[in-house]
Amino acid sequence: xxxxxxxxxxxxxxxxxxxxxxxxxxxxxxxxxxxxxxxxxxxxxxxxxxxxxxxxxxxxxxxxxxxxxxxxxxxxxxxxxxxxxxxxxxxxxxxxxxxxxxxxxxxxxxxxxxxxxxxxxxxxxxxxxxxxxxxxxxxxxxxxxxxxxxxxxxxxxxxxxxxxxxxxxxxxxxxxxxxxxxxxxxxxxxxxxxxxxxxxxxxxxxxxxxxxxxxxxxxxxxxxxxxxxxxxxxxxxxxxxxxxxxxxxxxxxxxxxxxxxxxxxxxxxxxxxxxxxxxxxxxxxxxxxxxxxxxxxxxxxxxxxxxxxxxxxxxxxxxxxxxxxxxxxxxxxxxxxxxxxxxxxxxxxxxxxxxxxxxxxxxxxxxxxxxxxxxxxxxxxxxxxxxxxxxxxxxxxxxxxxxxxxxxxxxxxxxxxxx
Amino acid sequence: xxxxxxxxxxxxxxxxxxxxxxxxxxxxxxxxxxxxxxxxxxxxxxxxxxxxxxxxxxxxxxxxxxxxxxxxxxxxxxxxxxxxxxxxxxxxxxxxxxxxxxxxxxxxxxxxxxxxxxxxxxxxxxxxxxxxxxxxxxxxxxxxxxxxxxxxxxxxxxxxxxxxxxxxxxxxxxxxxxxxxxxxxxxxxxxxxxxxxxxxxxxxxxxxxxxxxxxxxxxxxxxxxxxxxxxxxxxxxxxxxxxxxxxxxxxxxxxxxxxxxxxxxxxxxxxxxxxxxxxxxxxxxxxxxxxxxxxxxxxxxxxxxxxxxxxxxxxxxxxxxxxxxxxxxxxxxxxxxxxxxxxxxxxxxxxxxxxxxxxxxxxxxxxxxxxxxxxxxxxxxxxxxxxxxxxxxxxxxxxxxxxxxxxxxxxxxxxxxxx
Numbered sequence: 067x068x069x070x071x072x073x074x075x076x077x078x079x080x081x082x083x084x085x086x087x088x089x090x091x092x093x094x095x096x097x098x099x100x101x102x103x104x105x106x107x108x109x110x111x112x113x114x115x116x117x118x119x120x121x122x123x124x125x126x127x128x129x130x131x132x133x134x135x136x137x138x139x140x141x142x143x144x145x146x147x148x149x150x151x152x153x154x155x156x157x158x159x160x161x162x163x164x165x166x167x168x169x170x171x172x173x174x175x176x177x178x179x180x181x182x183x184x185x186x187x188x189x190x191x192x193x194x195x196x197x198x199x200x201x202x203x204x205x206x207x208x209x210x211x212x213x214x215x216x217x218x219x220x221x222x223x224x225x226x227x228x229x230x231x232x233x234x235x236x237x238x239x240x241x242x243x244x245x246x247x248x249x250x251x252x253x254x255x256x257x258x259x260x261x262x263x264x265x266x267x268x269x270x271x272x273x274x275x276x277x278x279x280x281x282x283x284x285x286x287x288x289x290x291x292x293x294x295x296x297x298x299x300x301x302x303x304x305x306x307x308x309x310x311x312x313x314x315x316x317x318x319x320x321x322x323x324x325x326x327x328x329x330x331x332x333x334x335x336x337x338x339x340x341x342x343x344x345x346x347x348x349x350x351x352x353x354x355x356x357x358x359x360x361x362x363x364x365x366x367x368x369x370x371x372x373x374x375x376x377x378x379x380x381x382x383x384x385x386x387x388x389x390x391x392x393x394x395x396x397x398x399x400x401x402x403x404x405x406x407x408x409x410x411x412x413x414x415x416x417x418x419x420x421x422x423x424x425x426x427x428x429x430x431x432x433x434x435x436x437x438x439x440x441x442x443x444x445x446x447x448x449x450x451x452x453x454x455x456x457x458x459x460x461x462x463x464x465x466x467x468x469x470x471x472x473x474x475x476x477x478x479x480x481x482x483x484x485x
Numbered sequence: 486x487x488x489x490x491x492x493x494x495x496x497x498x499x500x501x502x503x504x505x506x507x508x509x510x511x512x513x514x515x516x517x518x519x520x521x522x523x524x525x526x527x528x529x530x531x532x533x534x535x536x537x538x539x540x541x542x543x544x545x546x547x548x549x550x551x552x553x554x555x556x557x558x559x560x561x562x563x564x565x566x567x568x569x570x571x572x573x574x575x576x577x578x579x580x581x582x583x584x585x586x587x588x589x590x591x592x593x594x595x596x597x598x599x600x601x602x603x604x605x606x607x608x609x610x611x612x613x614x615x616x617x618x619x620x621x622x623x624x625x626x627x628x629x630x631x632x633x634x635x636x637x638x639x640x641x642x643x644x645x646x647x648x649x650x651x652x653x654x655x656x657x658x659x660x661x662x663x664x665x666x667x668x669x670x671x672x673x674x675x676x677x678x679x680x681x682x683x684x685x686x687x688x689x690x691x692x693x694x695x696x697x698x699x700x701x702x703x704x705x706x707x708x709x710x711x712x713x714x715x716x717x718x719x720x721x722x723x724x725x726x727x728x729x730x731x732x733x734x735x736x737x738x739x740x741x742x743x744x745x746x747x748x749x750x751x752x753x754x755x756x757x758x759x760x761x762x763x764x765x766x767x768x769x770x771x772x773x774x775x776x777x778x779x780x781x782x783x784x785x786x787x788x789x790x791x792x793x794x795x796x797x798x799x800x801x802x803x804x805x806x807x808x809x810x811x812x813x814x815x816x817x818x819x820x821x822x823x824x825x826x827x828x829x830x831x832x833x834x835x836x837x838x839x840x841x842x843x844x845x846x847x848x849x850x851x852x853x854x855x856x857x858x859x860x861x862x863x864x865x866x867x868x869x870x871x872x873x874x875x876x877x878x879x880x881x882x883x884x885x886x887x888x889x890x891x892x893x894x895x896x897x898x899x900x901x902x903x904x
Contacts, residue, residue, distance in 0.1 A: 114546055155625070156707055156710050160711045161536065163710070292574070293542045293544075296539045297532070300539045360621075373622050374622060407826060
């Protein structure tokens with residue numbers, strides 16, 4: 067399945083063709099975006115309704131490789147799909163290229179939003195059920211937030227930044243503050259956690275400390291200016307800014323207010339059972355992390371000279387305050403520029419002006435967030451987990467937010483420098 | 486052409502089918518997003534590569550109706566395409582729904598970015614030619630900016646906000662500051678304008694004052710985190726923040742540095758010839774403008790009670806500082822909340838909490854930008870142009886940024902209140 071194939075996708079004109087009556091005539095209108103001999107694209111009605119990207123733009127997602135092997139499951143489905151960060155510009159991930167994690171089931175629920183309901187129950191004064199229309203009448207907020215899979219980490223055998231870091235993305239999310247819904251329901255004394263449940267076939271759920279639930283969580287129906295995409299939780303997703311991806315329940319249908327941490331499907335590996343809200347919240351947070359997206363593994367510098375080194379930084383601890391770049395393998399560090407506004411729990415673009423002298427070298431970045439946390443080295447992460455950083459079997463039993471080194475060879479080729 | 490049709494679009498599997506060998510077998514993989522009997526969408530490889538929206542989301546663009554009649558031209562093409570603001574959430578317009586203005590030609594140039602060049606010439610020390618790869622090595626900036634067609638205005642016969650205001654959109658743009666390229670070329674003494682030329686078949690161009698060119702213009706290759714879309718100028722578009730849409734040259738290929746304002750194709754109606762840079766720049770600026778997107782014309786309030794009134798505000802003069810809403814036809818005004826960051830020359834989302842008592846009323850919004858400019862009434866605009874606001878033939882010979890009134894009838898239906 068090549069990249070170009072997806073970019074050459076064409077429309078079938080009308081549902082009738084799908085019923086068996088396919089003729090070439092029915093397909094001709096599908097050629098709207100094919101260039102004519104005069105070098106112009108002849109538009110068609112579909113181009114009016116919902117636009118497409120250029121046939122020359124071939125950036126696509128790839129199946130992520132947990133354990134190193136991208137492998138479809140028994141149903142031919144890929145569980146995890148990684149975003150092409152090497153082609154990213156700015157801070158927003160286009161919804162069509164947003165990473166997908168399907169730890170709770172690879173099948174996408176086919177939800178009619180007219181039929182969808184969100185129930186808030188448990189330790190509340192007034193259990194409530196909301197339709198989508200109900201929710202859209204309520205006060206909303208819009209904020210950029212990243213979501214990152216806890217398993218998003220580099221390995222020596224990964225070549226590109228899509229393979230090493232593609233399980234994070236950032237979108238502009240719009241929704242109702244969860245705190246508003248909880249206040250409307252009336253949280254009873256003694257309630258200290260919520261359990262947020264999606265609609266996947268495994269009926270997964272996440273326990274989230276009440277303090278976080280009442281802080282900045284969003285019950286989101288909007289993503290990058292339109293409805294949340296099916297692969298990202300249509301019609302409703304819980305945003306838990308800064309927490310590991312699994313906590314951002316997709317296809318949200320029930321929130322239960324409870325007085326203790328609930329063990330639920332697929333919590334194993336994501337956290338240990340915690341009764342202490344603060345300790346648990348800290349354990350669920352994404353650490354400060356950054357990666358250079360250009361130049362990155364698999365890319366090629368055409369010659370020596372000026373390049374803007376560019377990348378992304380983010381942290382579950384809040385806004386990115388500082389990003390440093392080293393162009394000599396970590397001996398010297400200098401401040402990169404932060405481009406645009408560094409929003410809290412959002413991808414932040416950084417840039418660094420570099421003139422390459424044509425010698426082999428290593429490029430690295432490290433970030434600091436508003437709490438003062440600094441992105442650790444791979445050795446520090448290894449030490450924390452009692453592993454050896456240079457061991458191929460190095461297996462981080464939690465979040466790995468260590469510094470990513472890219473080696474620029476003297477021929478301009480760029481490689482993952484993790485050994 | 487119905488909305489659902491575009492949302493039911495399916496993929497043809499592979500180019501071979503297009504060559505004539507269509508069989509049902511070749512089409513079956515196209516059914517990936519069709520729900521199975523168990524209520525889950527069975528994904529396919531295309532869903533991995535580049536995601537799609539839900540089949541239940543039917544928001545689409547429509548042909549804009551200059552003069553009131555949406556009419557394809559002799560080639561069956563629509564010149565202008567309006568964004569569905571009534572469905573908008575947050576501030577970003579998804580690239581697939583971004584408005585399109587094609588005043589310089591409705592055919593989309595089919596440009597191979599490998600072959601594309603940008604030339605900077607005229608009154609410069611060093612004429613320069615850049616490839617796309619050259620440009621991407623240079624320092625870049627990312628900023629949200631709206632683009633609005635100067636003809637974006639309401640008429641009494643327009644029903645929805647898409648018809649009244651759909652010729653504006655906002656995206657996160659990424660590119661090289663134009664000032665950097667001009668400095669690299671070396672602007673000669675006496676140069677006071679640039680002429681920016683696109684690649685459309687009419688060879689249109691825009692004259693832009695040097696002071697603006699050296700200020701905040703971007704030579705943009707990125708839009709909402711991926712490449713600029715073909716309908717919006719792929720591979721390169723000039724962003725002239727806050728200026729009328731026509732100045733944001735698409736398919737940018739030449740910038741000529743000159744010592745006077747150049748009359749070019751399709752400048753008529755957009756501005757008069759101006760030798761005075763400041764006067765010209767002010768004449769090219771979009772005034773402060775706002776519109777309520779919910780509730781708006783054609784929408785239906787199900788019953789009395791609480792609603793969050795929500796809309797967009799923007800100005801060529803800078804950031805939006807204040808938005809006021811009236812829920813009683815303009816007698817009393819109260820401050821709306823600005824949601825998120827009010828970026829300069831960017832759509833800004835505002836919200837206002839309103840409890841509808843079930844009586845007929847009119848909803849209005851007006852904004853103030855950072856320069857203190859206040860959005861005018863329709864009467865003020867009419868007076869300025871020597872017209873009568875209540876005349877059906879009311880024809881604004883420039884930008885119309887007047888206040889938009891929506892009438893909520895006692896049955897909850899919402900209507901354009903311009904008479």
